[in-house]
Amino acid sequence: MDYKDTLLMPKTKFKMRGGLVNKEPEMQKRWQEEKLYEKKLKLNEGNTPYVLHDGPPYANGALHMGHALNKIIKDIIIRNKQMRGYYAPYVPGWDTHGLPIEQALTNKGVDRKSMTIEEFRNKCIEFANSQIDLQREGFKRMGIDGEWDNPYLTYKPEFEAAQVRVLRDMVEKGLIYKGKKPIYWSPVSESSLAEAELEYKDKRSPSIYVGFEVADGKGVVDAGARIVIWTTTPWTIPANQGIAVHPELNYVQFGYEGQEYIVAEDLLDHFCEEVDFDKDKVTRTKEFKGESLEYIAAKHPLFDRKSLVILGDHVTTDAGTGCVHTAPGHGDDDFIVGQKYGLEVLSPVDDKGVFTEEAGKYEGLFYDEANKVISDDLKASGALVKLNFYTHSYPHDWRSKTPVIFRATPQWFASIRNVREDILEAVMDTKFQVEWSQKRMYNMIRNRGDWVISRQRVWGVPLPFFYAENGQEIVDTDVIEHVASLFETHGSNIWFEWDAKDLLPEGYTHEGSPNGEFTKETDIMDVWFDSGSSHRGVLDTRGYLTYPADLYFEGSDQYRGWFNSSIITSVATKGIAPYKELLSHGFVMDGEGKKMSKSLGNTILPEKVMKQMGADIIRLWVMSSDFEEDVRISDDILKQVSEVYRKIRNTFRFLLGNVADFNPAEDAVAYEDMKEVDQFMMQRFNEIVNMMLDGYDRYDYVTMYQALQNFINVELSNFYLDYGKDILYIEKQDAHIRRSMQTVLYRILADLNRLMAPILVHTAEEIHDHTPYTEKESVHLEYMPGSAEVDTALVEKWKQFMAVRDDVLKALEVARNEKVIGKSLEAKVYVTEPEGMSYDDINGALTQLFIVSQVEVVDSLPDGKAYDHISVKVEHAEGRRCERCWNYSTAESIMNGDDDICPRCREVVDQL
8 A cells, every 4th residue: 555645745835936037027917916015005094104104215226235134124014004004004215316316417428518408407307207217116026015106206396385384484483594604515516515415535635734834923023924724625725714723722933954943742753753843953933822922914925915813722732833814705614713803705716616817817727727826835835844745534525426625605594503403302212223323313414504404406396585686585485385385386496487476476576676586596496405305305294194294214324414404494494303213224235344336246136036036035034134233245145145034934834835735714723722742833033023024123124124033043943844744744634743743833934924924925915825714815904913922831841852952953863873772763762851850841752842753861871972962762662663653653553563553553554
């Protein structure tokens, strides 16, 4: 007789091979047709809302792994909340304005100068839409669920109107002003830049020490002595208006080779080393406090004018001479201290970084080229003490990757100083997962200067300000609201299409325009004001979202970007942060921790991975990553993740195969009636459920990943499922011991699949489709299992036994290597009892638990081997092998040849 037909082998149509590349798009099509997203929202309608507000990616370029990491984590968070009963809609968005799109069109051959502003802006919209469509399809292919047919786009009229109303509210509170002060300026982009648009890279700069000859020493220092300044920007010397010293520092006048110099006392030795002065030849002649130098006048080394010595607390002894070159048109500290002393804000450089007429003989020179010319002139005048070069970290335009300059120009500003304390309080009221994130955000706000909100571009939201005939600025909340209404109806292109008088309220008059003539502001708003207004343009304007949002989640660079601009605009207009919690992720690096770049050839694109492996592999990689730090990805890492996926998939396949004949409504065994090993697995799984629910709450997916692997590999595959084959395959179909185990397997199958569903969205759905006796049409309409009490005493007892079992497995491996046995069922083992535990307390068959044919418990085992917990001896099993269960039996029927299967198997077979 062929006993194979009598075995209850696993039965399932769930395939071993994932085939994700083909299955996932089909599943996504099904979800769309069945309107699954809408059904999920309907299921939780009226429940507690949860809103994760999407930080908009820029609508330009192919998706990279940073996009994948960001959007998949958001999707995991939202799906988990939905499966926990929250009403959690997800509205994706895109940032669409700004220079990159203008530049992309130029690179495509669009001639900006050959068309009107309106035509060019329409080209920008077309291009943005094309990029949005590409990125949207990429995100959907990753399994990201949301309102893809109704995203928010920053160029849309309703969003622009909401943004203008944010500005209106800030104007109403006196937070918007126009002024001339130094700002970051990109000569390549020909525009002002916000701090969030900077990146710091090494730059080689000239380092010059320059002596300013004292013209009027006020009786404190000698005329003709030279106050020495240090700078790495020789090109700003033409704009010098003063020299700042610290009032509390000690300064020295000293002679060297016939010339008198003045520097801070603490920096004298450093200065001598830097300029190659022999310290033995230095003669101190005077000492004085910095405060006594105030209002001393020095001669400008290149122009016929004076440089005033002023006092400034910003002066330090970290480097230089303690005497700071002060050009109010080219430095923030310089500007602030210069205002106190009435110094001219001179900035003789145009939008392209070229010197203007105000720079005299240097007119027409690009600022960087002027460094050498100016240094040569300083040397010729005898003012140059020393020229060196040094490499240092310097701000660059993050778009053009070129150095920026500080340049004073008329700009529109949002005041930070007037709301700083309120913003800092809002930061402290915000929840952060890690303390350093809160400190980082706090310090950024504390140290932030006023926000330059104007940009000299055309692709963006116009600043809704007007100018009267006499040049007076018209900053009127009623006018701004009128413009917002026009934008809402017509879009912001009308700012460029209509005359100023047509954009103003009907019959509008102003004392500065007796003839009724007005002009419009030509600058647009900083794109960070766009995205930073999204709490108003999305959370406020869509009636089904909540304000503030429960969570903002973006890359760590957004502490100075979107997180920053959002909290400023929200606190300034509503008095609270737009988010209850902030969470961030690091950057995606290659396998060696290097930044990805095309030139290095180390980029990995999500599109390629999805075509080769499937989206669920990327999603599992995300789960495996400690995302709060920089994360790594490579082909080898993805292969490792694929192996883990295969193990997860095959474990679920085993579970599915062994519950095919199990109806939980009819066949389930009550917990108190289960075998104790089954109770142990129930309790151990309770621990896994609690840990994973807690992991979701703390966004700790990497710990979940590790615990899941351990549970599947060690406790399921290496123990419970292996042990269970002798029961699941061999016993009678409705045997109590088999139904007890199936009860556990079905619970693990159903609950673990729900726990995995927010991550392996496609695989979990496929598992759900193959799970018998499910009620919901989709696993994504299921709720998460609830947390459970754990019988820790039982778990600890069985963990102790599992440690003992490990000793037996080690002994079996030794016996296998020594050819005493082949398979473990060929073994008979002798074991001692571990200290503090009796095998009688285990309430299970040791032969099945050890997966051997015979076990004999002895008091001592002098000829055995001592392991960590017990001593073990392995011999070949006694008797003959049962042809059905492959256990060795010494039963009389099998020993005398009357039967070829053991009595247990005979009883089962005879009942078939």
